[in-house]
Amino acid sequence: MPYVPHTEDEVREMLAAIGVASIGDLFAEISAEMRPASFDIPEGLSEMEVLARLEALAGKNAIDRTSFLGAGFYDHYIPAAVDALTMRGEFYTAYTPYQPEASQGTLQAIFEYQTAVTRLLGMECANASVYDGGTALYEALMMAVRKTRRRKIIVSEGLNPIYRVMLGSYTSNLDLELVTVPHLDGQTDLAGLTAALDDDTAAVLVQNPNFFGAINDFTDLFAAARARGAVAVISAYPVLQALLKTPGEMGAAVAVAEGQSLGLPLSFGGPYLGIMTCTKEMIRQMPGRIVGRTVDDEGRTGYVLTLQAREQHIRRQKATSNICSNQSLCALRALVHMCALGELGLKRAARLSVERAHLCAERLTAIPGVSMLTKGPFGNEFAVNLPVNAFTVIARLTERGFVPGFPLGRYYEGLENGLLVACTEKTSEEQIGIFAEMLRGVLR
The missing domain is CATH 3.40.640.10 (Type I PLP-dependent aspartate aminotransferase-like (Major domain))
Structure with missing residues (x-):
């Protein structure tokens, strides 16, 4: 059954009421070269087939990676x-x-x-x-x-x-x-x-x-x-x-x-x-x-x-x-979310996020060639300078299940080696340790 539930007789009746001979006439004002050659719409599927297809597509998502990606959007725990x-x-x-x-x-x-x-x-x-x-x-x-x-x-x-x-x-x-x-x-x-x-x-x-x-x-x-x-x-x-x-x-x-x-x-x-x-x-x-x-x-x-x-x-x-x-x-x-956490819960989430970020910064900058770009006080996010292009590091670690952060070179000229790293209360000390050792291995 098509999405528009009108019979051909009903379509003809509506066209006659507005004085148009065909559906195509409704788009006569659009020049031929501006019209799509085809909408390339596949044949319809049953509900069961659609569900199976969507589940297969969803199964391709890599949802088990550990992420240190922030840049304005953060993976906080949701009660x-x-x-x-x-x-x-x-x-x-x-x-x-x-x-x-x-x-x-x-x-x-x-x-x-x-x-x-x-x-x-x-x-x-x-x-x-x-x-x-x-x-x-x-x-x-x-x-x-x-x-x-x-x-x-x-x-x-x-x-x-x-x-x-x-x-x-x-x-x-x-x-x-x-x-x-x-x-x-x-x-x-x-x-x-x-x-x-x-x-x-x-x-x-x-x-x-x-x-x-x-x-x-x-x-x-x-x-x-x-x-x-x-x-x-x-x-x-x-x-x-x-x-x-x-x-x-x-x-x-x-x-x-x-x-x-x-x-x-x-x-x-x-x-x-x-x-x-x-x-x-x-x-x-x-x-x-x-x-x-x-x-x-x-x-x-x-x-x-x-x-x-x-x-x-x-x-x-x-x-x-x-x-x-x-x-x-x-x-x-x-x-x-704010009511569920309350003032103390929100502060605890913020403190844990900041503490994990500082621990992460300490572990990463202990690696030869890695230094802090962010100077002075920082919260749950910081930037480091790497001895190599950040895109290279991101590609290699992401393949191994760790998204190490955001490449600053995407928007800031001269910071191609800059990596923006974020932590939240969901970031564990174990994950930080694994991330640091993986980065050390990539930079050897």
Whole structure:
């Protein structure tokens, strides 16, 4: 049975009703050379055959490798309660809460998520999430442009290069000037960022820890940005925020994050979660959904969408963004994950991740020819210089079941021997020991 359940008679009837002789006539405006020669769609299969094929394809995935790969996405332990609760039908199938009287459960869950992430990042307000960390960073940039009516953006090269590519793509036709301040051997150039600020600057964009794993305190930089009338934007790593000075304490105006590390498994590029928080001063520039708590005529607590700046609502073409969907289920998973761990559990996961990374750095740099690229304090991720090209090491160790990290040469010229290594609470001391010995063997 075809996917479209219309008989040939019904198709002819519909074509006659709109005055078209054939299906082909519907595409007459598309020139012949622009039409596909064939969609190359295979014959249909039964449910049993489809299931067998998908199982065979899934069986090809190498799921038993030990990974030290991070670069913005991390393999943290997810409590069983996260799946058990978020896979309930009322959550898993919930859609847009346009009618608050019928969506109180969904709206309350989103409100609680907003509350949790603002506490985690030390900020005043949050939206109900956007697509991913890179999208959130772009939206933060545009918040600054609207707020200041300026066009110049200062970007640290220590920002995740994947995000910097996204920023370049999203802003390519927006008449914005993106000024990138180079890193200093993996360190964020605080002096360079401060010097780049001027009266035309809309925002300064930084990351903590930066892409190389280095930890910074941006309090002075953010104060300098405010003095120039610029908006201070920071991309944070949620798990480590349990230990680090928060963006709010540093004086950030907008703080964003990739929420994958909070209860979302690594799965071929998504789905991810863009966390967005800001000061109250910036709230009217924030895109997407914002859920507020109020009371009804009888004084009962109720939850509603508030400050509706989306294009689907009253703002129309004046909307702050054309984002139409938040990642509700992903946001819910982040909320349940944080609640399941609690403050102490989140701090313990962060501490273990940092401890394992420092142990790993100690073991790797004990190998002749391997040295630290990341200088100063670092969290659960660090960069090392190898005596050979990092791609070579990655290829050889991956074949043997260990993914050693991320090759910095992919995005940073001159760092072809640089390897970015990440650990989480799931990384065991035994795995670190095996990794070190395998690397020693490859470099002999």
